Structure formats: structure tokens, C-alpha cells
Amino acid sequence: MLRLKLPTDPRWANIAEDNLEEILIDHAFCEQKAASTAISFLVTYPELSELVTEMAALAREEMSHFEMVHKIILERGFVLGRERKDEYVGEISSFFPKTGDRTERLINRLLIAALIEARSCERFKVLSENLKDQELAKFYSRLMVSEANHYSLFIRLARTYGDREEVDQKWESLLNFEGEVMARFGKKEHIHG
Numbered sequence: 530m531l532r533l534k535l536p537t538d539p540r541w542a543n544i545a546e547d548n549l550e551e552i553l554i555d556h557a558f559c560e561q562k563a564a565s566t567a568i569s570f571l572v573t574y575p576e577l578s579e580l581v582t583e584m585a586a587l588a589r590e591e592m593s594h595f596e597m598v599h600k601i602i603l604e605r606g607f608v609l610g611r612e613r614k615d616e617y618v619g620e621i622s623s624f625f626p627k628t629g630d631r632t633e634r635l636i637n638r639l640l641i642a643a644l645i646e647a648r649s650c651e652r653f654k655v656l657s658e659n660l661k662d663q664e665l666a667k668f669y670s671r672l673m674v675s676e677a678n679h680y681s682l683f684i685r686l687a688r689t690y691g692d693r694e695e696v697d698q699k700w701e702s703l704l705n706f707e708g709e710v711m712a713r714f715g716k717k718e719h720i721h722g
Contacts, residue, residue: 531647531680534708541652541716542659548718549662550607555719557598558612559649563679564591566642574635580686587679594672601668617721618645620710624703636691640703643683645721648707650676652720 545552567588571581602609621644625637650673657670687696714721 531651531677532704533647533651533711534704535711537652537655537711539655539659542655544716544718545656546660546662549605549665550602551613551718552720553598553602553605553607554610555613555615557595557602557609559615559720560591560595560598561612562615562618563645564588564595567591570635570638577635577690579689583682583686587682590675594675597668601665613719615719615721617648617710617714617719621645621703621707624706625699632690636687636696636699639683639687639690640696640700643680643687643700644703644707646676646680646683648711648721650680 564587567584571584571588574580599609622641624641628634628637653669653673653676657666657673660666660669684700687700
């Protein structure tokens, strides 16, 4: 369903498990950034009522995920700390050239958001299947379903506001690029790293 070109090596879960504090903090900030992205969409495109409605609901859901992760952080005696830079998102976000076309910019942003959600979903699946910590494994299994829904939402919206054939071509190109990017990642205790 996700069509990612390069799957995560399951051994990445060992890196995550050995660095739970870092992975949880990084995850919390991923959820906060996802909420901010949803808010950015509705502020930038207020005339698109369906988008506004969907993004308002998504922002609430992403912040509830942030709160869940933050609760786990506190329960384990950790502190949220400072935000970590997400090099993966930086690289993925650079794929599409800047454009003055407002609709094209929307489509590009929706596709990037879809890809980030797809990779998060895939990473949560790896964690759910490989963590020895059963509480966290179950937590990531539940969140994996949400991420899959978010991925589907962003793809659907891109196809709603853009030409289906063009959107699908862009999506395929972005997936290929992401596969090349991921070949350099998977060695850090980050959700996308």
C-alpha cells in the first residue's frame, strides 16, 4: 500500500530500543511538526473548505499523539528537551523546485506530507514488530494505523486538487527520490533517521 522503494532494515529497531529516550523525544517533535503542518495548510489555503476541515481535524489528532508520546516520556523519567533537526524531512522537502504556482505548491506539499506519513507508518510497523518492550510495541502498532490513514488523506487531497495523472507521476518520482535518500539513513535513533 505504501509503495516505499526501500524498506527499513528491521535492525533499525535495535538502534531505537537502545536509545528509547532519543527516539521518543524525536517522535514527540515529529507529531508536533505534523500538527504545525496541518495548521499551515489551513492558514495558507483557507478558501479550500474540504482541506481546512480535514487539516483542522488532523491538527487535533497529531497534537493528541504528541500528548501521548509526551506522557510516555514523562512516565519513563525523561524530559522532552530541545527539538531535533529532521534531516530526512529537509532532504525530502527539497525535491520539488520552488514554484510561483499556488496550486502546484499545494500539490507538492501534500505529496511531501503523504510521504513523511508513509515513512512514519512503515517505521512504526518496524517498531511494533521488533521492540522487546511490549508496551511500546503495542503503542506503535496503534499509531501505525493512524499514520496510514494520514498518508491516504494527503494522497487523496493531492488528487482532489490536482490532475490525477500528473499527481501520480509526481508521486512516483518522489518515491524514487525518497528511496535514494533512505539509502543514507537508518543508522540513527530518529523516527526518520
